[in-house]
Amino acid sequence: MAINKDKNGQTNSINQVRYGCALGALHSVTAIPGAMPIAHCGPGCVDKQYTSLAFYNGFQGGGYAGGSVTPSDNLGENEVIFGGEKKLSELISATLKIMEADLFVVLNGCIGEIVGDDVSSVVSKFQEKNVPIVYAETGGFKGNNFIGHEIITEAIIEQYVDKYAVDKDKKIKGLINVWSELPFQNTFWRGDLLELKRVIEGAGFQVNILFGNGSKGIEEWKTIPNAQFNLVVSPWMGLSTAKYLEKKYNQPYLHIPVLPIGAGQTAEFLHQIVAFAGLDITHVDEFIKQEEKEYYYYLEHFTDFYAEYWWGLPATYAVVGDSIYNLAINKFLVNQLGLIPGKQIITDKAPEKYREAIAKEYAHLAEDVATTVEFVEDGYIVGEILRKTDFGHKPPIIFGTTWERDTAKALNGNIVEIGFPASYEVVLNKTYIGYRGALTLLENIFTAAISKSA
Template identity: 65%
Template sequence: MTNTKNVEKSNSIEQVRYGCAIGAMHSAFAIPRVIPITHCGPGCADKQTSNISFYNGFQGGGYGGASVVPSTNIHEKEVIFGGEDRLRKLIESSFKVLDADLFVVMTGCIPDTVGDDVGAVVSEFQDRNLPVVYAETGGFKGNNFIGHELVTEAIINQYVGDYKGPLKKGLVNVWSLLPYHNTFWRGDLTEIKRILEGVGFEVNILFGHESSGVSEWKNIKKAQFNLVLSPWLGLKTAEHLKKKYGQPYLHIPTIPIGAKETSSFLRKVVDFAGIDKNKAEEFIEKEERKYYEYLEDFSDFYAEYWWGLPAKFAVVGDSAYNLAVTKFLINQLGLIPAKQIITDNPPERYRDLIKEQYKNIAEDVSTDVEFEEDSYAIHDKLRKTDFGHKPPIIFGTTWERDLAKELKGFIVEIGFPASYEVVISKSYIGYRGALTLLEKIYTTIVSASA
């Protein structure tokens, strides 16, 4: 969509940085052997796939995504007469043709606007004990972050069901990164599960290759607590689970990158759960020793400054990675924050909490953060930022590549869309991911300087 030059008066968004609510179909097929069924206009599902899982790390669609996703592809006829019968036939056919443990019916703008009773159609199949749920995810409900929590709540309410039994000590449900939208979610969730298991937890990671699929979701209700590891995404789900199952939750806004943050994170979770601290400390000590041995090797390069390394940086991206990367760059590398811009449009009720994290980003460092979705406005802010006399480094997206050249700086793509990254299992978080991030940063700088 073309933007006007008067950013303050324009309601348009240039170079969008998220999908619409039905884009949360990615959250459905991020669960092993779960397939979404989209009740929407022709092309809606395909466009979401192209944007979120293809031109964003070329991640692929997995077992139940991309071209596998059934769609009603409704037209003018369904707008006038309704599309319930078309949806009913599609669900019936999907059960016959596709092998899935659970189907998630998701709606687009048209059926939500004309008033199709999707719940009534789906209940016909639920009454036959068939594994299917539905979520109303028309685009006017919000972006794919909002859609994600609509999908998770639908699965919990309609499939996981009620529970009045005991909670299992040491079992934790993890609510963190948005599948597929966060380019590195698969590797990141793998690392989160690894380190939590390392200190003694049993982990329901819920999404990705480390999840057991629907059996793990059925196990949600037995967990001792829910861990929300993000600035805001997952809080609504955790609050719902607290009411539904009486489960407490622990909210840690900063996803840990590097030894200092990761060890601190693990100790907080261990303290909250009351599990064996000795086992946890043994794991932490082992991981820290490895981490700092590698960092010592890296320090020879870092200390020389042969390549005119940048001193100031900007981060442009969703709140989870923005906060995590900013904190790591300041605390681990001593870089100076010049501009931080969050692009995922967090609900207003969470924004003060997010701002507070930046006010206490390090012991002696405080910085501001801005919320902006429009790339025209974002790039205008970056052009006006004082990066000093050294080349800046921008942690952003494909939309910032030309701007980085214009500013004679460096670009590291860390979020949607990342069209110059091919991502399979890469992670930038935890102990191991931090080392990968360091490699990425300074390989980018050295190769650009050659």
């Protein structure tokens, strides 16, 4: 099959896609305890997003509101011609009778947006009856699920939080809103957000983690305006929300682009937060001391293995995945393990305006270690880049996805799946960040290396 290319050699299609469409961010709704998405879209849209993002990606499952549970009106030819507002109204009414939720979020898909359905008008009639419901315009052509996530987040804040929050002008010192990983897209988001909350609370803060089992659900969202500041832990996703909240509620924000993995990165991460908040460092230093005591206990015993097998372990690596995990894994591998960066490829279609700043982070992974990063979405091109990379005389270790398994075999290397799709991982609450997650990551890296897992 011929593939058309533009003057820069870029194709007009994507092979081995690595994210969902904007509607796929319905999983951001299901990640909020007590929230229920309602999809205004064509037949199969919800199922396709679930199968890719929540099933063949760590087999995370749909839970109370995801998967086959999510209400959808499955728009057809009749709605394309005559509009689907009536059908949406009927679906919302039926959902309110059958499903229990603290908040309902209507997501408008491609068909509804293209034919011009006035979803706002339909939803407003229910809002006038004090039904806890909001809407978000998440047509697939708006972008991927990273963009959809921010659309949904701001819709909930604008239409629900702003209406029901108590004493919005009151600020609670030490309360932080955290904006970080994309639920379900980031395979290990559940465990990661729990560990992120644990270490920040250990440093003496209150945390609105907002998504996942560690969140108090909608009641927690209502306190978003009361936070002392917003914390963005990501190279780019969440920045739009933080800037929006800065204008809306006069909340400052702290942007830390690197998700912390391991003792050094986590200690630096916590010190940055404490300094920004203007708190005394005594408490955080005591917490860090206790965490590092446990962390290095395990590393001390790990060194017996490392000293014995170092000659057979990989020395170079490549990371292929979302920008948040790509950068975090790189920092850890260089600073904690002393591995040599080979090729780094970011696949999440990071907006152009953020790419220069992201690339600069790779220019100083450590004091004397730098590398470059490429932004590539097409899986075929990713494979070609990896095959042409000189990894030295030892087989490399590839941190990537299921799509990279064949490439790793061709390079006689090892693979650790760290992102979507991860269909050789069953994930419950595994984490790769912080103190505890770094230990798990070490286990997986070197188990893959000595077993030559395929």
